[in-house]
Amino acid sequence: MGVPAFFRWLSRKYSTIVVHCTEERSKECNGVRIPVDTSKPNPNEVEFDNLYLDMNGIIHPCTHPEDKAAPKNEDEMMVAIFEYMDRLFNIVRPRRVLYMAIDGVAPRAKMNQQRSRRFRASKEGVELVEEKSRIREEILGRGGYLPPDEIKERFDSNCITPGTEFMDNLAKCLRYYIADRLSNDPGWRNITVILSDASVPGEGEHKIMDYIRRQRAQPHHDPNTHHCLCGADADLIMLGLATHEPNFTIIREEFKPNQPRPCAMCGQKGHEIKDCQGVAREKQGEHDEFADAMPTSEQEFIFIRLCVLREYLERELTMASLPFPFDFERTVDDWVFMCFFVGNDFLPHLPSLEIREGAIDRLVGIYKDVVHKTGVSVVSVGLVMSPSRKVYGSVSQTPIFIFYDGQDGRGVKRKAEDSDSEPDPEDNVRLWEDGWKQRYYKTKFDVDATDDDFRKKVVMSYVEGLCWVLRYYYQGCASWKWYFPFHYAPFASDFKDIKGMFTDFELGTKPFKPLEQLMGVFPAASGNFLPETWRSLMSNPESSIIDFYPDDFAIDLNGKKYAWQGVALLPFVDERRLRAALAEVYPNLSPEENKRNSLGSDMLFVGKSHSICDFIQELYRGESHEGTEMPAELCHGIQGILNLDRDPILPDKPVESPIPMLRDIAQNSAIGVKYKDPQFGETFVFKAVILHGAKIPAKVLKPGDWERGNRGRGNWRPQLGFNSNRQQVHLDQSAFRALGYVHISSD
Incomplete structure (x- = not known):
């Protein structure tokens, strides 16, 4: 998650x-x-x-x-x-x-997260090499000491795909x-x-x-x-x-938490690469020269x-005076479902919910009130219940109250998460100030908050996502091709008139083949893991899908402190265009590559x-x-x-x-x-x-x-x-x- x-x-x-x-x-x-x-x-x-x-x-x-x-x-x-x-x-x-x-x-819903991680890893690897080169020159230029720079091929963890x-x-x-x-x-x-x-697959x-x-x-x-x-x-x-x-x-x-890691420049602990001064470590004892080489504790x-x-x-979660017999097993399912709203691998969390700000306890409190008022559990057998207690496999009006209590915008400004000395990250939305909804939709989606059709489209996709995730956790993959096609979630207050918004998923969908998934999640820098003609589709300016593989991309901190917590603004892969491009290079696969591309x-x-x-x-x-x-x-x-x-x-x-x-x-x-x-x-x-x-x-x-x-x-x-x-x-x-x-x- x-x-x-x-x-x-x-x-x-x-x-x-x-x-x-x-x-x-x-x-x-x-x-x-x-x-x-x-x-x-x-x-x-x-x-x-x-x-x-x-x-x-x-x-x-x-x-x-x-x-x-x-x-x-x-x-x-x-x-x-x-x-x-x-x-x-x-x-x-x-x-x-x-x-x-x-x-x-993986299902397509997961591949978007994999794509984000692999593009980030590639971007961070290049940036680290550039930073090390720059800092090394600065330190040596002012007479500092650094151990010899080992020429070592960097392990590309993207190969774990x-x-x-x-x-x-x-x-x-x-x-x-x-x-x-x-x-x-x-x-x-x-x-x-x-x-x-x-x-x-899976x-x-x-x-x-x-x-x-x-x-x-x-x-x-x-x-x-x-x-x-x-x-x-x-x-x-x-x-x-x-x-x-x-x-x-x-x-x-x-x-x-906060375990010391060796500096990527000098190998000593106690500072990060950006703070490295190029000072030779003082010897503390007869065998001190082996201290950094000694294995760390397991x-x-x-x-x-x-x-x-x-x-x-x-x-x-036990509730007294309910209008129906309390069923703890159903309540466990409800709790699992509620936790989806604070984050999962397939949907962005709602903008007004943060674990560090007591989101789950808040949801539990709302949940108890709603169950008492409606007399209905939220989920059943891995599907979402409607108020009439019939299983539709979709989200009904009832779950709306689970995550919305009329408090989309929070009344106080969020503090920086881990340090009082660090400045707050830039936040153009400012949920604590009037006009937050307009700023959110304009900043994140580049649309006006009054565009009801667009907001309904985002909500419908999110509703589908809730059904997909719940089905995934309890029944298995409902659709290999479904995914949430936005980088951000709607507000809870946008979930209006959603009954009947979603019926069911397309049956019989199939997973990508392994090399197809590589084309969907890899940046061009990891193209060496692909056949040569497939690789060219990632780097050739004339490629029909070159826009899937940007050399650089923006990361929206989205109110967070570190880049890894932010949202990578990558283009979504169009499956039809990808398959059309691959049809041209499929005949070039060798027997060994065909074997690696098959499902086992x-x-x-x-x-x-x-x-x-x-x-x-x-x-x-x-x-x-x-x-x-x-x-x-x-x-x-x-x-x-x-x-x-x-x-x-x-x-x-x-x-x-x-x-x-x-x-x-x-x-x-x-x-x-x-x-x-x-x-x-x-x-x-x-x-x-x-x-x-x-x-x-x-x-x-x-x-x-x-x-x-x-x-x-x-x-x-x-x-x-x-x-x-x-x-x-x-x-x-x-x-x-x-x-x-x-x-x-x-x-």
Whole structure:
């Protein structure tokens, strides 16, 4: 979710949801490293069934880390990814499933954000090189000291996109990694591993959610499965809640703000490149010359317990004297829906809502009033309800009150977010002054606020977006081609007469192919990842789509402090024009490029001792059992469709290492087969309920947890979740509001 402040807000308001991970370390005996035995009980005193890895959150920090020296080459990057996954496996120790999901081709709604990020990364990279060159000349010109300028090819992180050679190589390396661990690590012996690489369409976390939803609908699904999902994006919290699985935990690196980073010019810590003075570091001891080269301490991990978050939400959202029976599961869906308005990856947040200014608490207060007045929940089964309680799949009049209480313009000027000494960013809209709506539409859209037709067009697109996002979170991708075609959102007060404004999405839309997506999200500076004739479309002045690839573009700070928080004003890609241009260069693709441009399949791997291994081996011996249903009783209740792999990993067949520094697997015990989630056709509707037979985890919150805002953290045991002084803090209602907390009355 595109909400950098969301997790910070959530963990401060409900901090007992967070516990530190206990991590067992490997030992050394007589110079020999003894690895951790992950087959032993989990030291966190909780046993997990399934571990899901949102791989892009692992790939990026391992290939271009911000807090330590970057790997020297691609081989070192792959080894770093392996080591990171080993750490996670050691902490979580799943007993049934390990699911690795890499972002594949994304829906068009997401591609606009990807385009913005990649253009920014390219722009910032060029600007950094220019800034370093300028500052180096200034420092050396006045006699300052700088270490020799290493001539090193800059790693273009844009290669972490489906369709590139890097992603193709990563998939091969992960197949090797899986085979090695299944063959040699006792903790992997009985687990099922699913790899969904970049050739499989869909964002990583949403491929994981599709898997969970579809398994959940199977008769053999265990309703008490304990899920653990690894990832740093805030939307994982929403997605976990949306599953309505009672045992769902998220693992992520602990966020430590304001950590010192080495200067990109001199390598010393304590200042940024713009403040570098070119002063040689003073030696502090005998071995001080190695201080900067020493590895930094490893990041620690935390668990986010969604079962505890559900406790908090139940207490905060429970309403008495309702005209209908209170249904907490529907209220959870309503809360997830409300959070969309403060930001997500697909829609800009409403201009009058900011998390840092208490937007979510404000929405909750309005929500309670509206539910009491209308007697209606907002959403149902991942669709939005109308006042008549019929599912239209569209936003009705009711949700308007959820995010609009007549206060579009705020009464006070917003302060700079992170520093009292920094000047406020330029803000031409000035929502705190009369005339804010006219200034907003003129500044952001270059139209007059009295243009009702235009405002209605923006509102209609936003309404479609709300329906698309909600469907995406609960049912899957409703349309691969839909996107919000504006850089800014309308005001809440513009949402008038929207009933019937939207009916449904076009069925049967298909995702882009990988190389097509690269053309849609890459700047010309990253064209080296594309075939030569495709690349020319990005740079040739005579190209029919040259306007899609501006060399420079404006960034609107939009009231924010830093450029990365602003809005990149890039032109939207016209899909019809793009496809017409690509039709001319498609015949030039080589066989290898055609292969990288094709859509692939998930892979399922097990070890020799797994109960389904013999069944899969029989499929390969028969060579004709395509589309075979896997027997759930042989695989922890997992169901799906199996197909033969053309170049399979098979037991007793050596696996060659794609990384020279790692050994081949001479005694391979793993087997791999293509895997497809259970299929339901267009009629599948996810049941957003607690399943029959599910055991709700015991309550862990104490009275003091709520009153204190849960600032204490402990380990998995709930009784250790207090502050260190173990004192209760009593606040009156006004103090609660001042701190941003919602008062819950005794009734």
